[in-house]
Amino acid sequence: xxxxxxxxxxxxxxxxxxxxxxxxxxxxxxxxxxxxxxxxxxxxxxxxxxxxxxxxxxxxxxxxxxxxxxxxxxxxxxxxxxxxxxxxxxxxxxxxxxxxxxxxxxxxxxxxxxxxxxxxxxxxxxxxxxxxxxxxxxxxxxxxxxxxxxxxxxxxxxxxxxxxxxxxxxxxxxxxxxxxxxxxxxxxxxxxxxxxxxxxxxxxxxxxxxxxxxxxxxxxxxxxxxxxxxxxxxxxxxxxxxxxxxxxxxxxxxxxxxxxxxxxxxxxxxxxxxxxxxxxxxxxxxxxxxxxxxxxxxxxxxxxxxxxxxxxxxxxxxxxxxxxxxxxxxxxxxxxxxxxxxxxxxxxxxxxxxxxxxxxxxxxxxxxxxxxxxxxxxxxxxxxxxxxxxxxxxxxx
Amino acid sequence: xxxxxxxxxxxxxxxxxxxxxxxxxxxxxxxxxxxxxxxxxxxxxxxxxxxxxxxxxxxxxxxxxxxxxxxxxxxxxxxxxxxxxxxxxxxxxxxxxxxxxxxxxxxxxxxxxxxxxxxxxxxxxxxxxxxxxxxxxxxxxxxxxxxxxxxxxxxxxxxxxxxxxxx
Numbered sequence: 001x002x003x004x005x006x007x008x009x010x011x012x013x014x015x016x017x018x019x020x021x022x023x024x025x026x027x028x029x030x031x032x033x034x035x036x037x038x039x040x041x042x043x044x045x046x047x048x049x050x051x052x053x054x055x056x057x058x059x060x061x062x063x064x065x066x067x068x069x070x071x072x073x074x075x076x077x078x079x080x081x082x083x084x085x086x087x088x089x090x091x092x093x094x095x096x097x098x099x100x101x102x103x104x105x106x107x108x109x110x111x112x113x114x115x116x117x118x119x120x121x122x123x124x125x126x127x128x129x130x131x132x133x134x135x136x137x138x139x140x141x142x143x144x145x146x147x148x149x150x151x152x153x154x155x156x157x158x159x160x161x162x163x164x165x166x167x168x169x170x171x172x173x174x175x176x177x178x179x180x181x182x183x184x185x186x187x188x189x190x191x192x193x194x195x196x197x198x199x200x201x202x203x204x205x206x207x208x209x210x211x212x213x214x215x216x217x218x219x220x221x222x223x224x225x226x227x228x229x230x231x232x233x234x235x236x237x238x239x240x241x242x243x244x245x246x247x248x249x250x251x252x253x254x255x256x257x258x259x260x261x262x263x264x265x266x267x268x269x270x271x272x273x274x275x276x277x278x279x280x281x282x283x284x285x286x287x288x289x290x291x292x293x294x295x296x297x298x299x300x301x302x303x304x305x306x307x308x309x310x311x312x313x314x315x316x317x318x319x320x321x322x323x324x325x326x327x328x329x330x331x332x333x334x335x336x337x338x339x340x341x342x343x344x345x346x347x348x349x350x351x352x353x354x355x356x357x358x359x360x361x362x363x364x365x366x367x368x369x370x371x372x373x374x375x376x377x378x379x380x381x382x383x384x385x386x387x388x389x390x391x392x393x394x395x396x397x
Numbered sequence: 398x399x400x401x402x403x404x405x406x407x408x409x410x411x412x413x414x415x416x417x418x419x420x421x422x423x424x425x426x427x428x429x430x431x432x433x434x435x436x437x438x439x440x441x442x443x444x445x446x447x448x449x450x451x452x453x454x455x456x457x458x459x460x461x462x463x464x465x466x467x468x469x470x471x472x473x474x475x476x477x478x479x480x481x482x483x484x485x486x487x488x489x490x491x492x493x494x495x496x497x498x499x500x501x502x503x504x505x506x507x508x509x510x511x512x513x514x515x516x517x518x519x520x521x522x523x524x525x526x527x528x529x530x531x532x533x534x535x536x537x538x539x540x541x542x543x544x545x546x547x548x549x550x551x552x553x554x555x556x557x558x559x560x561x562x563x564x
Binding site: 023025027028029030032034036037038039040041045046049070 | 495497498501503505526527528529530532533535537538539540541543544546547
């Protein structure tokens with residue numbers, strides 16, 4: 001039981017949260033997550049319970065991961081899935097006998113990670129607002145510049161810049177970037193294989209205290225620094241493509257005022273080719289939960305245009321899981337905050353479109369706008385080809 | 398007794414009666430109804446709270462009102478116990494305190510209609526808390542010592558004399 005004292009930082013766009021404890025609680029009907037100074041489980045506690053259910057992804061990490069745990073964080077947030085990677089890593093670290101502390105100065109290692117996972121614990125690429133999260137974590141990390149820092153940065157539009165930003169932090173040793181393919185790979189990089197007995201924790205000074213046997217033996221995972229920031233806060237401006245915005249605040253209650261239109265009579269007006277909006281539906285016999293976790297591919301149905309910049313309203317039927325929004329080459333998208341607030345952090349679909357899966361609490365009437373703007377680099381040759389386009393789409397009950 | 402002394406005594410008695418009158422004024426039915434339907438943590442009518450603590454009749458009326466609109470309620474723990482309770486039934490619901498740090502309150506019940514709030518009474522003291530959303534027919538609450546009301550609720554629920562209203 002020579003585990004390390006690890007501070008797990010869950011970065012959000014409202015600031016970093018700290019994992020205070022992760023304790024097995026025999027007798028608990030299901031895993032539950034709480035925040036300090038709140039007696040009720042966090043809004044996403046049910047998602048946490050599903051992630052950690054017996055036979056589920058986290059249970060495969062071994063240890064006592066299969067018994068119900070109580071997860072306690074230093075604060076709360078409303079939505080988003082970027083807590084999944086740090087929480088899965090914490091379960092894996094606990095299974096290896098490591099323990100958690102909430103103060104940087106007490107830690108042998110600071111683990112900064114963000115991102116969502118699929119059922120195989122693969123880290124989903126996306127826009128996790130890494131730069132914003134790193135910036136907001138700066139003060140916390142600066143409290144203990146001597147403590148080794150490891151980070152997991154998921155693939156996404158800001159990853160390279162985020163790695164540069166992390167390496168630019170003032171620290172005694174350069175941060176290590178963990179492999180971002182999946183959680184087990186990151187854990188392998190952090191912990192030794194079973195054969196190598198973990199040495200006693202090394203307070204400060206020492207190199208990255210984690211037993212290095214595994215990584216060395218495998219020789220694979222380029223353990224780079226752990227730098228994962230879970231962005232939760234809201235970002236002021238609309239974000240291109242994957243607007244990973246877990247803490248975008250309460251779902252926008254934007255009323256869908258013009259949603260009363262009778263059956264859509266698509267006048268087959270010139271459909272703007274710059275933006276394509278499709279419904280993501282659960283196929284018969286499946287469910288949105290299975291679709292969201294990648295167990296079943298969604299059915300995609302194009303949303304018809306009603307002429308002008310309006311799309312036919314979409315009904316919020318149970319089988320509607322979300323929307324796929326794509327742009328023509330050379331264009332970038334700005335998605336209205338109403339949809340971003342009502343959906344999980346977007347994921348990149350196979351064809352490059354952004355998938356916005358609706359949150360359980362986000363199934364309310366809303367109207368959002370999509371704006372396609374020429375990418376700065378594409379401006380010279382975009383010329384007459386594709387001027388900026390704007391579409392308005394309503395989701396109604 | 399001289400005339401002056403008797404007059405002084407009458408004035409004193411009248412003053413006592415005058416002062417006693419406000420506490421004798423019982424809260425109206427509407428005031429009790431508003432108090433029974435308040436949101437946890439919302440401002441309360443202090444006159445009503447005072448009456449509930451000092452006037453047994455007002456307290457009885459209030460609990461009758463509360464019981465009438467509760468999904469389930471129990472004025473006492475049904476099971477005999479010689480110590481602190483960790484499990485009790487309230488109608489079709491089961492409340493269990495899972496000891497630990499912090500203790501957790503587990504509320505299980507039929508899926509059909511889960512309560513949204515809990516109010517506990519012990520003597521003249523009451524605590525009302527919001528219940529979160531159920532997950533698989535179970536509601537969890539952390540009886541965290543750092544949250545005064547949740548901590549107090551846990552202490553009260555361990556007392557067999559505590560009345561529980563699930564609203």
